[in-house]
Amino acid sequence: MLSIKNLRAGIEDKEILKGINLEVKPGEIHAIMGPNGSGKSTLSSVISGNETYEVLDGDVILNDESILELSPDERAHKGIFMSFQYPIEIPGVTTTNFIKTAINAKRKAQGLEDLPAKDMLKMICEKSELLEMDRKFLSRSLNEGFSGGEKKRNEIFQMAMLEPKLAILDETDSGLDIDALKIVANGVNKLKTKDNAVIVITHYQRLLDYIIPDFVHVLHNGKIIKSGGKELAHELEAKGYDWLK
């Protein structure tokens, strides 16, 4: 599904990703772990199309098509979704209206009519229940005044609504208490099918107790220095990152 080939990228003159290779197949969950500054967030930003970063070399291929020339919205239409570490607040635009705008933008790009209001409402009800969201959050301004946990839950709600092929969860566990973490992880697990894939980017192993990865990769200094199964996460938790350097 996703194939990252010798990806080098940076910001201004600073090279951050120094040759990343990664293959993600449908139905898989990959975890990318690494210390601060290793390039985790840069990787998720480059995949989702953040123009702050410049791609220097290599390619990112989604379903046999290079996506590097696509804008972030076009990538979203192709099925990429990123859950942000720091979701932004948009006063005056309710979560409901925001998600409607997003879904209908995607449908428009696919040449479809707007989703009928009735179907939209039904979908919103189902997905918000899945994440045990209080409905009143949906009529509030997007993320405005939300706690860290509420924001993250809202991210996964958006993911549920947009039904991406590839979801990247960037430090989704940061700022979450254990109850919120369980709900968010449970939501991700319920959304998982044999046809979609998830990349979990995290500093800590904690989230991986709830979202069990098929593969764990260690990112250090812009390169994947070790890959393994889920047991690698436990090893990192016990030993830290230093033994790998």
Added chain:
Amino acid sequence: MKLKEKLVASFMAFENKGNIDLDSSVHELRTEAIEIFEKQGFPTKKDEEWKYTSLNSILKEDYSVFPKSGATVELKDVKKYFLHEIESYKIVFIDGVYSSFLSDTTHEGADICLLSSALKRPKYKMVIDHYFGTIASKKESLTALNTAFSKEGAFINIPKNTVLPKPIQIIYFSTGTEKEIILQPRNLVIVGENSHAQIYERHQSLNDNVVLTNAVTEIFAHKRAIIDFYKVQNDKKTASLIDNTYVQQKENSIVSVNTFSFGGKLTRNNLEFYHQGEYITSNLNGITIIGNKQHVDNHTLVNHKFENCESHELYKGIYDDASTGVFNGKVIVDKEAQKTNAFQQNNNVLIGDKASINAKPQLEIFADDVKCSHGCTIGQLDESALFYLQSRGIPKKEAKALLLFAFGNDVVEKIKIPALKSRISILIAEKLKVEMGFEM
């Protein structure tokens, strides 16, 4: 003949035509005012207060000073300019002439009617003598010009202990039967002790002929009165507006003036607040969203003269294309005005490459026990926010519009008439040229 000379020469004819008592105090005010205007003329960029706004381009037109009456408009053609979905009082003018057909005035429990009749009728003489022309600047030449030609406009006199059951709409239409026209409406608003009024004001031209409106509004708020005043400026590209608003407040009163500047060729707002008592709250809010070569200038003044008063000022501006904006917010805290809370914020986003804003917060504080703050920002859209929206599949253009909508939202949130709030939201969405998919 130049416009100034034409106006001065027309003055005598105006007074004779006006059919008013030439012994009245208003006659004296007018005569003084035309002399001041004659002496000063129109302001130029040499005047400190007009440094960034030039009237040259609008003064060269050959305006007709006396509109021909008799133009009619069909309700269906102008309905959209009203808040038609709610009950309201209406005071409507067509080319400066009162339209009884479109209006819905009252004398029951409050006077919501015409200034021309208040100026003429003996029963209003005391009120007119007491209020009219007392806070409008006698020195400022455009206000003086309006005073000289003051004859028609809204007269709102609400006695004490009266909460109006519905808002008041004051709408000035210009039909363009004259190729170029200058209109000088004059409003007088008096709200008595403990009374409450909501007012919506709009100047609207109905075709593309040139119109210059030089309006003056005097607002008096008595003790504990609450006034919410909304100015919607969304006129055609050939219309210019100079809007002068003077507010006087007694103790414990709350007056909010909200200005929405979305249209017109040139708009200049002068908004001035004067306090006469303690525990007064003055709120000044505004959103400007313009493009092309439009120009909007907001000049505000709050003069704190008494202890324990507050002023809150929030102006937002979005400037596209080669549009230009001015924000000049002056706050004066006199030595006696201890325990004043004065806040001022002005945030601007420039989205056009050639757009510009001249922002000048001006605080003059002579008291020592006060809380005053001001903040002024000029920026572009937050790239990380833009990326967030795009990553959800929303194309860049719409994502920008959503962020701009959000940027202006805290001013929209202050609107207390729900029908107007949704109207303004729709107008903003239209101005930003996107379908937002909002449910209003």
